[in-house]
Amino acid sequence: MTSETSVVGKSLPLLDAYEKVTGKLKYAGDLPAMHRMHHAKVLRSPYAHAKVVHIDTSAAEALPGVSAVITHKDDITGKKKTCGSPWHDFSFNFMGPMISPEVCYVGDEVAVVSAVDEETAKEALKLIEVEYEELPAIFDMEEAMKEGAPQVRPWGPNSLPPSLFEWGNIEEGFEQADYIIENRITLGNQQHAPLDRNACIAHWEGDSVSLWTSTQALFWIRDAVTDFFELSPSKVRVYSTPTGGSFGLWWGNNFMLLAIAIARKARRPIRLVLTRDEVQTTVKRRERPLIDAKIGITKDGKMVSQSYRHLMDNGAYGNKFDPYQSVADIYTTEHARVEFIGVATNLLPAGCMRGVGDLTLAYAIEQTVDMAAERVGMDPVEFHLKNHWKTGDICHTSQEVVFAKLLFNKNPTVELTSSGLAECITRGAEAMDWKNKWKGWGTPSSVDGHKVRGVGMGISTHISGLAFFGFNGITVKVNPDGTMALTTGIGRMGQAGDTTQAMVCAEVLGVELEDINVIDGDTEVCGHTMVTFGSNGMHMGARATKAAAEHAKEQILEYAAKHLEANPADLDIKNRRIFVKGSEDRGVTLKELMSTPIFEYLAAPEVIGSASKGVEFDKAGKMMMADFAEVEIDTRTAQMKLIKFVAVHDSGTIVNPAVCENQVAGGYYQSMGLSTTEHLVFDDETGAILNPNFMDYKLMGPLDMPDPEIMFEEVYDEDGPFGAKGIGEGVTCAVPIAISNAVYNAIGVRIDPPITPDKILQALKSKS
């Protein structure tokens, strides 16, 4: 089913575009100073693992201009909870203490100072004397998992118990296979690296605290603060501004808690802005995977079994322990086993970054699938078309199943609502001219002297939110002139969440986008809204927005019915006007209706639509994508150049094509970074990050690669609002697969990202 729409489907400008082009938009670091505000700086550990044996802050405290110093000894809540108490983020991204007597990675917090300005605070940091006792540190996942390995942090084993997903009978599955392909992959350490630097202002008024920050996780921050400081939610108010790019980075984080703690002690508003170095080395990074993959296929290229053991480097305080999404279901086989183990190391904590588990596991699956296709001599495009996931298939590894089991001891099934994978693959292959360019595995599509070219492809899927993320509470308030205010807790991070939610609202209410004012970013004003992650905004979030708009519409039609002396069921709204269906000249404009007294009340109507919606989890709307790459490698210099890139996405109905194109392009650039130059380098000896800046951690610039060809396969999803699914995270997932496979076909050696000239050189040497 499709529907006629008048707002949805148009590349309308962003609601906040004017503020953005004039420099008026305030990010957290731009917020004006508050009266008596001081500035905080953090003293950080130079050791990957050590005990703070002794700490003397007296000289720092005595420095004129310093208002407070806090260390692990500080009593934070007044209920014997010290800074060293652990807290966990509900997203399973973090489980750790705020300022602990045992530091567990280079950059871990040791003390915080607040002072009249940043310079004085920095000066004071130098006056703090700390005596450390070094403890053994581990940087390697497999080392950390060994029996008798030194403990990474003061609690728990280094590796969390495995999460296991199993269906069919894996042994039998491999027995049925004619060939078994085994493979091990890893990826680099990517950092979210938004241009904006994390910042916040914290302020206590009596026993209530307010926090201003940029974030995609408004309510989870409120809940984390509530939890850690043992406050009632009514005592915590979080205001969020848009982020200058987030990609998973701007969630609940220790730096916010540090600001809140020291603001209480200093009895002043405190501002904490991280330096670029701190953003890169102390907030979060993408989990680095180490995956053993095994795929069983029959002679005719049918996948019959698959098993994956996915280790994830969580760093010191990362807390991931399951696949999070149903990535292994890219291919539905009768038998499968997926094991997922989160491992702690004394490195920068890791957590969600755009694409998360789908990106890592899909990479492992797809590399192995490429090898499997080679084993049976089947064109990869054909192999994909034969085996991929289809509408109505079961999502075996859905995290909802884990939660259902955990909370209710039930084993439900989750069904895929729609899949445009086949179309994505076919269209992409055509745009890449795959038929002519693909010459076989490890075989270049063309050779020009010392330059060889190769093509590669990859597919992936990604969730459009997960049910247990929670309910969305949305309101739509109609003004006397027919304009309206939409309140939503959606995070604004460049994904145009405010604009596209407003488009859904405008579509339902028959008004223009410009009629809608979005109010967001205030926990006291907005209804509880899911964290804007897992690409839930346009699928799950928008279902609540649509319901709230429909609720408002119902009221409008009731009042209009009185006004027009008609039956509400016979009415509809279009072009800001309510009319009788069938005799359209009988009608009233929304403005007139909303500003004219109704006889029964002697007053103009007041309309507030609202909805609080959770989502049933038995159906999963997943976005699908197929990417194709052509690369050129100079065999003399070992340089790789991308020649052509094609991305075909099924995100259901495309609500705003320009926004979605920007999303796909952004995912391509970021994942090209992951594939080639973006890699946090940890020092082997100390565990310190050696490239904490944009000079040495290279992001892709405007001259670094060709523009991708972007196409949408708009498969209407019955479960989504106006047929839409999410898009924001999936855009990164298939890029590294296509690149790696293209490199393999160009030079005949498989290389895992980051694909750097030195790795290419080694590969070329190993071949000759």
Added chain:
Amino acid sequence: MNAINLKINNEHYDVSVKPHWSLAYVIREKVGLTGTKTGCEMGTCGSCTLLLDGKPVFSCLRMAIDAQGCDIRTIEGVEEDNNGELHPLQEAFIQDHGMQCGFCTPGMIIAAKHLLEHNPDPTEREVREAIGGHLCRCGTYIRIVRSILNAAETMRNAQAGQ
């Protein structure tokens, strides 16, 4: 502390600065014009770009104390320089979605403004070179470049129509 006067967007500001304070820092923290962003504070992202005597510079690498007597133009002044109307570049960035999170946008617009003032009909390559030192982590380059090219065309047409 040194008392200096900065001329920013044709307004004069008396500020006290330390010799090592960057121009970006002073403009943001002391003058309060936060449209100029500071993503890296080390000359690697371009978000702090402003016009200093007509030339685009990374203001995080300039000392405020040296900027006394210079003509400084920031993103906040772009509308004023265009008779209080949005500059064609700003219009184009809005219409063509030349932004996502918007953090790189002020720097991009300043760099593009300088380009179009000197080269009203740039090639795509020239546009990319003009913003070559600017990062957009959201990866919006396609539409940033398109915005600049479309603005150039609008400006040429306006010029021709005059």
